[in-house]
Amino acid sequence: MTEGCQSPAHCGLLHHCSPSSSDVGTTIDPLPLSKRRLLQDDSERDRDGGNFSRRKGQSLKHFRKKSGKSYNGSSKKQPLPPGPYPWPIVGNLFQMGKIPHIRLAEMAQVHGPLMTLRLGQQITIVGSSASAASEILKTHDHLLAGRDVPRLLQGKESIVHNMNLVFTSGTGDGWRKIRNLYASKIFSSKALESRVDMREKKVMEMVKYIASKDLVDFEGSGIGAGIKDSVRRLSTLGAQPQIADLYPIFGRWDLQGWKKQVVQIIEQELGTIWEDILQKKTSGSNTSSDHQDFTDILIEKGSTHQQINAMMQELFTAGTESMNFTTEWLVAELLRNQEIMQKVSDEVRNKIDGNVVKESDLVHFPFLEACLKETLRLHPPGPLLLPHRAMQTCEVMGYTIPKDSQVMVNIWAISRDPKIWDDPLSFKPERFVGSEMHYKGKDFEYLPFGSGRRMCPGEALSSKTILLSVASLILNFDWFLVNNTMNPEDLNMDDALDFPLYKKEPLHVTFKLRHQLKTC
Numbered sequence: 127m128t129e130g131c132q133s134p135a136h137c138g139l140l141h142h143c144s145p146s147s148s149d150v151g152t153t154i155d156p157l158p159l160s161k162r163r164l165l166q167d168d169s170e171r172d173r174d175g176g177n178f179s180r181r182k183g184q185s186l187k188h189f190r191k192k193s194g195k196s197y198n199g200s201s202k203k204q205p206l207p208p209g210p211y212p213w214p215i216v217g218n219l220f221q222m223g224k225i226p227h228i229r230l231a232e233m234a235q236v237h238g239p240l241m242t243l244r245l246g247q248q249i250t251i252v253g254s255s256a257s258a259a260s261e262i263l264k265t266h267d268h269l270l271a272g273r274d275v276p277r278l279l280q281g282k283e284s285i286v287h288n289m290n291l292v293f294t295s296g297t298g299d300g301w302r303k304i305r306n307l308y309a310s311k312i313f314s315s316k317a318l319e320s321r322v323d324m325r326e327k328k329v330m331e332m333v334k335y336i337a338s339k340d341l342v343d344f345e346g347s348g349i350g351a352g353i354k355d356s357v358r359r360l361s362t363l364g365a366q367p368q369i370a371d372l373y374p375i376f377g378r379w380d381l382q383g384w385k386k387q388v389v390q391i392i393e394q395e396l397g398t399i400w401e402d403i404l405q406k407k408t409s410g411s412n413t414s415s416d417h418q419d420f421t422d423i424l425i426e427k428g429s430t431h432q433q434i435n436a437m438m439q440e441l442f443t444a445g446t447e448s449m450n451f452t453t454e455w456l457v458a459e460l461l462r463n464q465e466i467m468q469k470v471s472d473e474v475r476n477k478i479d480g481n482v483v484k485e486s487d488l489v490h491f492p493f494l495e496a497c498l499k500e501t502l503r504l505h506p507p508g509p510l511l512l513p514h515r516a517m518q519t520c521e522v523m524g525y526t527i528p529k530d531s532q533v534m535v536n537i538w539a540i541s542r543d544p545k546i547w548d549d550p551l552s553f554k555p556e557r558f559v560g561s562e563m564h565y566k567g568k569d570f571e572y573l574p575f576g577s578g579r580r581m582c583p584g585e586a587l588s589s590k591t592i593l594l595s596v597a598s599l600i601l602n603f604d605w606f607l608v609n610n611t612m613n614p615e616d617l618n619m620d621d622a623l624d625f626p627l628y629k630k631e632p633l634h635v636t637f638k639l640r641h642q643l644k645t646c
């Protein structure tokens with residue numbers, strides 16, 4: 127633990143906001159956001175529906191506590207005041223570009239651990255401390271575990287309505303049923319154990335593929351290439367602010383053409399990939415596998431093709447990029463930190479004879495696991511989680527959260543908070559060695575997979591797969607930055623957020639085979 131940082135300039139968060147790291151193509155002020163812009167002055171607040179009347183010089187926190195008003199300015203028991211709301215606030219959302227997690231962390235330093243943003247008519251609550259996270263994800267989880275589904279995908283006519291987790295706005299029977307199905311048939315220890323051979327086989331295929339190709343040219347091919355491209359476009363589109371969400375009156379029109387594109391990806395592109403497989407399975411003409419997989423279980427249970435497609439799309443969309451990008455960040459951090467790389471290499475190479483790592487070997491690699499934890503601390507794929515929704519009006523930390531507010535927790539800010547973490551910006555896996563802190567959702571200082579009802583169901587699958595992949599890459603290859611010309615410490619580690627958070631400059635690595643691969 128270190129002493130709390132008094133000045134934002136010392137906290138380390140601001141260094142990410144230098145002009146070079148702000149998103150190209152947006153109109154972000156080249157200077158770090160000034161207090162003037164974050165705390166709009168009183169006259170601006172007065173135009174904002176006239177609901178703020180803080181005296182000049184009175185701190186916002188003091189005003190809120192003393193007046194008993196909520197973060198959106200309304201008295202606790204009063205309904206929200208009607209608009210109109212000024213465009214400059216919406217402008218702020220767009221100006222956050224692809225680094226809202228950084229902008230919001232800066233704002234939290236000025237406004238405190240629980241903030242309200244009003245974006246159009248949408249109220250967004252952002253928690254940015256471990257105690258705010260605990261209040262939102264534990265104490266009030268039963269009320270705040272709703273999902274904020276984009277307005278254009280709401281309603282019974284929507285293709286994904288109540289058919290997967292991410293696009294189900296409540297936590298009622300339908301959502302619970304799918305969650306239980308995933309928990310028992312995909313992510314339980316038994317289900318994961320039953321597919322261990324497949325994961326080990328796939329990782330060895332990757333090793334052999336890399337051994338036979340120049341990875342720089344690797345783009346993927348066959349069915350995977352289509353999925354990869356569709357998932358990327360879906361993630362990018364999903365991160366775009368929607369006018370229909372900010373101004374519900376526009377909800378009946380697809381003004382930005384967003385819905386059309388999302389429907390095209392979900393129905394035509396991803397949907398058709400599985401449709402073909404499902405058709406073959408239901409007609410009995412699929413002979414490719416004798417192993418029962420999740421789609422077979424769903425078919426047996428009488429799920430429709432539309433339901434199965436919705437779940438498969440969700441699993442691929444939520445699972446592929448978050449795991450890929452975490453692996454990329456981990457490889458980048460190891461390349462940048464040669465001493466740590468040496469320690470991990472010794473751990474893996476001294477333990478394994480031959481060139482195959484089994485999942486059962488992972489227990490012998492505690493330092494590698496610490497490296498994964500440290501990677502997820504610095505580069506969580508969901509830095510703001512996925513937006514929650516308040517299913518009822520409730521009170522958090524003494525402030526009113528109106529029903530249907532969008533609720534976010536800035537876990538990126540929490541896991542770089544100097545009040546919690548010693549030397550928070552440095553990659554120091556040792557901090558997790560012998561520590562009880564885990565990503566299982568119990569430690570509110572560290573929540574890469576979230577916590578509570580909406581916590582990521584894929585946590586166990588992810589950690590196993592990433593550790594197995596990286597351990598196999600370490601065992602079989604020496605790693606170099608492409609052409610080996612760059613000093614690894616100079617690697618650009620800037621990030622950008624769609625969902626998930628990705629490395630802005632993709633990592634290019636040459637893997638040099640250490641020994642002959644046995645064919646098995």
Ligand code: HEM
Pocket residue numbers: 273291292440441442444445446448449452506507508511512513514574575576577579580581582583584585587588
């Ligand atoms: C490094 C890997 C991963 C990380 C860090 C991660 C993180 C997250 C986070 C932060 C959330 C949002 C939690 C919230 O809103 O409170 C989430 C949700 C979700 N994740 Fe993951 N995830 C990962 C991999 C996966 C995988 C492999 C799958 C499935 C194959 C998956 C499936 C899901 C689903 C279905 C949800 C939505 C849950 C719901 O709304 O009830 N994730 N994940």
